[in-house]
Amino acid sequence: xxxxxxxxxxxxxxxxxPLLRLSSNxxxxxxxxxxxxxxxxxxxxxxxxxxxxxxxxxxxxxxxVGEGEPxxxxxxxxxxxxxxxxxxxxxxNFVEANPDAPENTPDxxxxxxxxxxxxAQEKPDPDGKSESPSTEGEKDIDSTSIVSGTRGETLPxxxxxxxxxxxxxxxxxxxxxxxxxRAQDLLAGDDKIEGDNxxxxxxxxxxxxxxxxxGPEKIExxxxxxxxxxxxxxxxxxxxTRPQPRQTLTRSQIRPAILSERVDGTSNIGVIAHxxxxxxxGEYLARIIETVDTQWEKNILxxxxxxxxxxxxxxxxxxxxxxxxxxxxxxxxxxxxxAGDLWNRVAVDAIAAPAPYGAWTDDMIAILGESTxxxxxxxxx
Numbered sequence: 001x002x003x004x005x006x007x008x009x010x011x012x013x014x015x016x017x018p019l020l021r022l023s024s025n026x027x028x029x030x031x032x033x034x035x036x037x038x039x040x041x042x043x044x045x046x047x048x049x050x051x052x053x054x055x056x057x058x059x060x061x062x063x064x065v066g067e068g069e070p071x072x073x074x075x076x077x078x079x080x081x082x083x084x085x086x087x088x089x090x091x092x093n094f095v096e097a098n099p100d101a102p103e104n105t106p107d108x109x110x111x112x113x114x115x116x117x118x119x120a121q122e123k124p125d126p127d128g129k130s131e132s133p134s135t136e137g138e139k140d141i142d143s144t145s146i147v148s149g150t151r152g153e154t155l156p157x158x159x160x161x162x163x164x165x166x167x168x169x170x171x172x173x174x175x176x177x178x179x180x181x182r183a184q185d186l187l188a189g190d191d192k193i194e195g196d197n198x199x200x201x202x203x204x205x206x207x208x209x210x211x212x213x214x215g216p217e218k219i220e221x222x223x224x225x226x227x228x229x230x231x232x233x234x235x236x237x238x239x240x241t242r243p244q245p246r247q248t249l250t251r252s253q254i255r256p257a258i259l260s261e262r263v264d265g266t267s268n269i270g271v272i273a274h275x276x277x278x279x280x281x282g283e284y285l286a287r288i289i290e291t292v293d294t295q296w297e298k299n300i301l302x303x304x305x306x307x308x309x310x311x312x313x314x315x316x317x318x319x320x321x322x323x324x325x326x327x328x329x330x331x332x333x334x335x336x337x338x339a340g341d342l343w344n345r346v347a348v349d350a351i352a353a354p355a356p357y358g359a360w361t362d363d364m365i366a367i368l369g370e371s372t373x374x375x376x377x378x379x380x381x
Contacts, residue, residue: 091109091110091111091112091276091277091279092110092112093110093111093112094111094112094113094144094281094282094285095111095112095113095132095144095146095274095276096113096144096145096146096257096274096286096289097113097114097115097117097273097274097276097282097286098117098146098147098254098271098272098273098274099115099254100147100254100271101115101117101120101270101271101272101273102117102270102271103115103116103117103278104116104117104118105118105277105278106118106119106275106276106277109131109275109276109277110131111131111132111274111275111276111277112276112277112278112279112281112282113274113276113277113278113279113282113286114278114282114283114285114286115276115278115282116276116277116278117273117274117275117276118268118273118275119131119132119133119266119268119273119274119275120133120266120268120269120270120271120272120273121133121134121265121266121268121269121270121272122269122270122271122272123269124265124266124267124268124269125264125265125266125267126267127267128264128265128266128267129264129266129267130262130264130265130266131266131274131275132146132262132264132265132266132274132275133146133262133265133266133272133273133274134262134263134264134265134266135259135260135261135262135272136259136261137258137259137260137261137262138258138259138260138261139260139261141258141259141260141379142260142377143257143258143259143260145257145258145259146259146272146273146274147254147257147272148254148255148256148257148258148259149254149255149256149257150254150256255289255290255293256293258379258381279363280361280363280364281363281364281367281368284357284358284360284361284364285374287357287358288357289376291354291357292350292351292354292376293350295349295350295351295353295354296346296347296350296378299346299349299350299353300346303342303343303346308342310380311339311340311342311343311380312338312339312340312380313380313381314379314380314381315337315338315339315340315343315379315380316337316338316339316377316378316379316380317334317337317338317339317343317344317347317348317377317378317380318334318335318336318337318375318376318377318378319331319334319335319347319348319351319375319376319377319378320332320333320334320335320373320374320375321351321373321374321375321376322371322372322373322374323357323371323372323373323374324370324371325359325360325364325365325368325369325370325371326356326359326360327355327356327357327358327359327360328355328356329351329352329355329356329357331348331351331352332373334348335375339378339380343380347376347378350378351376
């Protein structure tokens with residue numbers, strides 16, 4: 001037990017250590033101070049940012065989940081000026097082109113064909129605005145043809161007339177006749193001498209024939225050449241009563257067609273033509289029409305040669321068929337035909353016999369798809 005006179009020993013002293021101890025190295029200490037300053041600045045910004053947002057920005061942009069109303073967004077659609085323009089749709093109406101009309105691409109049209117042409121007609125209609133020319137035909141027939149021809153063979157071009165024969169004066173003609181005579185009788189004036197002795201030797205004596213001149217004799221003419229050419233003694237003279245005809249071009253062979261009556265026409269003057277755009281499908285259809293028409297004529301002739309009576313005048317056979325992309329066809333229906341069973345089959349066979357008509361191009365498939373419906377109407381007149 002300790003004595004009362006003794007004083008208790010003082011407790012050991014306790015010193016507080018700093019929260020962050022900086023390094024004694026100056027370089028390390030500067031880096032530590034920079035990091036501490038950056039942390040303090042970011043903490044200060046987090047504290048005062050809501051006050052700045054409410055004062056200058058009109059409220060917080062992001063709300064915590066479950067607090068307040070959900071954010072709303074204003075969406076503004078672009079005007080038509082920013083819409084990507086679409087390419088114009090392809091023309092959908094097939095018309096038959098006039099092969100004698102010039103190639104001319106129209107500005108705008110709903111027609112397509114085997115050639116590009118602009119609408120025109122020989123007698124213009126001042127008030128006409130149609131894409132097809134006015135034609136005189138039958139009112140109850142809807143035809144895409146504007147010209148009609150024959151199935152005869154195409155005639156060759158008319159050959160030019162031969163040039164007129166040169167006129168030869170009398171002196172030149174006599175010189176030519178003499179030269180021809182000398183060419184035929186080179187030994188003119190030969191004499192044959194023989195004696196009485198059969199064992200003797202005979203001889204032939206002849207005079208030297210004059211050498212024929214190479215060309216006709218030189219004949220002087222007038223200075224203006226009216227009497228002829230001085231070198232040849234001949235000149236060409238055109239007979240005004242027999243002029244030479246001009247060389248003519250053969251017109252394209254146009255198949256026979258029935259025209260429909262169109263009152264509206266066009267103000268454009270020229271060779272009769274539709275307003276149409278040339279397309280691959282237009283060329284394809286034109287070949288089909290020509291093939292079917294040729295086959296139809298062959299079928300008709302074969303029936304008539306077999307003694308079958310001709311169908312009733314004015315009868316028609318509308319045939320609808322599906323044309324597939326590989327060129328094959330499928331006959332779908334006959335639209336109220338009036339020619340009778342025999343001649344109805346003749347028309348159907350004209351379409352079915354030449355098939356298939358050839359595979360489509362990629363452009364045709366892109367526009368038409370896998371198949372398309374076509375209607376041909378056969379008229380028996």
